[in-house]
Amino acid sequence: xxxxxxxxxxxxxxxxxxxxxxxxxxxxxxxxxxxxxxxxxxxxxxxxxxxxxxxxxxxxxxxxxxxxxxxxxxxxxxxxxxxxxxxxxxxxxxxxxxxxxxxxxxxxxxxxxxxxxxxxxxxxxxxxxxxxxxxxxxxxxxxxxxxxxxxxxxxxxxxxxxxxxxxxxxxxxxxxxxxxxxxxxxxxxxxxxxxxxxxxxxxxxxxxxxxxxxxxxxxxxxxxxxxxxxxxxxxxxxxxxxxxxxxxxxxxxxxxxxxxxxxxxxxxxxxxxxxxxxxxxxxxxxxxxxxxxxxxxxxxxxxxxxxxxxxxxxxxxxxxxxxxxxxxxxxxxxxxxxxxxxxxxxxxxxxxxxxxxxxxxxxxxxxxxxxxxxxxxxxxxxxxxxxxxx
Numbered sequence: 001x002x003x004x005x006x007x008x009x010x011x012x013x014x015x016x017x018x019x020x021x022x023x024x025x026x027x028x029x030x031x032x033x034x035x036x037x038x039x040x041x042x043x044x045x046x047x048x049x050x051x052x053x054x055x056x057x058x059x060x061x062x063x064x065x066x067x068x069x070x071x072x073x074x075x076x077x078x079x080x081x082x083x084x085x086x087x088x089x090x091x092x093x094x095x096x097x098x099x100x101x102x103x104x105x106x107x108x109x110x111x112x113x114x115x116x117x118x119x120x121x122x123x124x125x126x127x128x129x130x131x132x133x134x135x136x137x138x139x140x141x142x143x144x145x146x147x148x149x150x151x152x153x154x155x156x157x158x159x160x161x162x163x164x165x166x167x168x169x170x171x172x173x174x175x176x177x178x179x180x181x182x183x184x185x186x187x188x189x190x191x192x193x194x195x196x197x198x199x200x201x202x203x204x205x206x207x208x209x210x211x212x213x214x215x216x217x218x219x220x221x222x223x224x225x226x227x228x229x230x231x232x233x234x235x236x237x238x239x240x241x242x243x244x245x246x247x248x249x250x251x252x253x254x255x256x257x258x259x260x261x262x263x264x265x266x267x268x269x270x271x272x273x274x275x276x277x278x279x280x281x282x283x284x285x286x287x288x289x290x291x292x293x294x295x296x297x298x299x300x301x302x303x304x305x306x307x308x309x310x311x312x313x314x315x316x317x318x319x320x321x322x323x324x325x326x327x328x329x330x331x332x333x334x335x336x337x338x339x340x341x342x343x344x345x346x347x348x349x350x351x352x353x354x355x356x357x358x359x360x361x362x363x364x365x366x367x368x369x370x371x372x373x374x375x376x377x378x379x380x381x382x383x384x385x386x387x388x389x390x
Contacts, residue, residue: 024121026057030112031120033151034063034097034239035219037107038183040247042190044106045183047215049148052094052110053124061094064127067140067147083306087140089130089150098239107242111222114234115159119227122158142309143176143202148215159227166224167208176202176309177363179214185248186366192255195365196294197301199313203363259370266374270381279385284330287378292324314362317349318372340386347379 036048050065068090079085101108115123129135140146155163174182177198184191211217225232251257266287269280299321301310326342329335350372357364 025117025124026055027117028057029053029055029117029120031115031123032110032112033219033222033233035109035111035215036101037242037244039104039106040245044104045190046180047106047148047183049151049215049218050097051123051127051151051154053120053127054094062091063094063097064089064091064131065097065147066090066150069140082304085140086137088136088138089127091127091131101240102242105242105245106240107238107244108240109219110237110239111219111233112235112237113232114227114230119159123154126154126158139306142307143210143213144308146213148218149213151218152209152212152221155232162228163232164226165209165221166226167221169224170208170211173205174211175204175363176206176210176213179206179211183214187251187254187256188249189255192365192367195363195368196315196319197298197313198309199302199311199315200362201312202309203360255367256370259367263370263374263377266378270377273385274381277388279382281331284378284382285327287375288323288327288330291319291375292321292327294319295321296324312362314353314356315364315368317353317356318368318375320346320349335386340383343379343382343386347376347383350376350379 030053032052032054034050034052036050038045038047048065048067050063052061052063054061066087066089068088069085098108138145152165177195180194180198180202181191184194206213212221222233249255266283269283273280295316298310298313298316298319301307302313302316323346326339329339353364353368353372356362
C-alpha cells in the first residue's frame, strides 16, 4: 500500500472543527466500497478492501484503507514477527490506487452505497478522525482486525442499528483454515508455511460475521445488507477488469516435489544403512536439526508473540524443538543411553499427531505426510541400529 502526504486542500477541507458541522459535503458526493482481487505475493493472496470517497464539486476522489504499515518503523521486522507492529489507516488519491492494481493485474470492483448526505458525512468524519495521529495506529490481527474486518465496523459505528447484515444467504460453513485455503494453492510453499505456523485455533468454524475477514466475503455480504430496510448497495461496477490470474508454483520448486525427494532420500539411505549395518550421521543431523529448528520457531510463535492464530499449534509434536540439541549428539560415534527412550517418545508423538489429525483437533498440511513417513522410517531404523550396536 502506497504511503504519501495528504494534499493541502484536503487538510483545509477536512479540518476537524470545520468539518464537524453538517452538510459540508456536496449533494453529488459518493461513498463506495472497493474490493480488490488476489495477487501473486503472499500479502496479496487474500485481496483488499477499501472505502472510496468522491465529491466532484470539491475535486476530491480519495481512498481510505486499513492495514497499512511502514517499513521505516523502528524494529520493523522484530515487531512484525512478534505481532506488535503498529498498523494504520491510510488515504491516497483514487487514480494512484487504481493504477497500482492495474500494474499488479488485480481486478477492482466498486459498490456504490445508497446513503443520504448526513450518512455520507458521518462516514467521512469517522474516517478522518481515524486518520488523526493519535488514532491512526492499531494492533493488527490477521483474522479479526484487518483491512476487511474494519469495513463493516466503520459502517456499524456510523450508520447505527438501522444497518442490518443478512447472513441467511450463507448456507455453507467453513473453518478459518478452509477459508484461508480458498485463496492458496495446495502445492505451494505459502500454503505449507501457513499450515505450519498457524495452530488449532483456526480449525473452528467461522460464524457468518467472521467470514468477513476476507475481502471477497465483505463484497458478497454488502449485496445482502440493508439500511432502513432498503438495499445498501445502489450500484456495482468493475473499475479494473482483469481475468483471474494463475500463480501456480513450478513443479520442480514446489513443496510436494522436494518433500517427496526427502522421503526417497531417507528411504534410500536408510535401506543402505540397514544392509551395510552402519548409520549415516549427516542424514540424522539433517532430520533432527531441521525438525528442531522448525519446532523452536513454533514454540516462539506460540508463547512469545501476540499472534493469536499461531497459538495451540501441535505441529510441534513432529517438529520437536529438543531435536535441535539431540542433533549434535547423533553425529558422535556413540549415543547416550537415553537416546533410545527418547526416540520411542518421538515415535509416540508422531502417532499422536496422526490421531489429532484424524479427529480433526488440528488439521495439518497434507504435505506433512511426506515428513511424517520420513521421520517414522528413520526413527524405527535408529531404534534397530542403536539396539544392535549397544
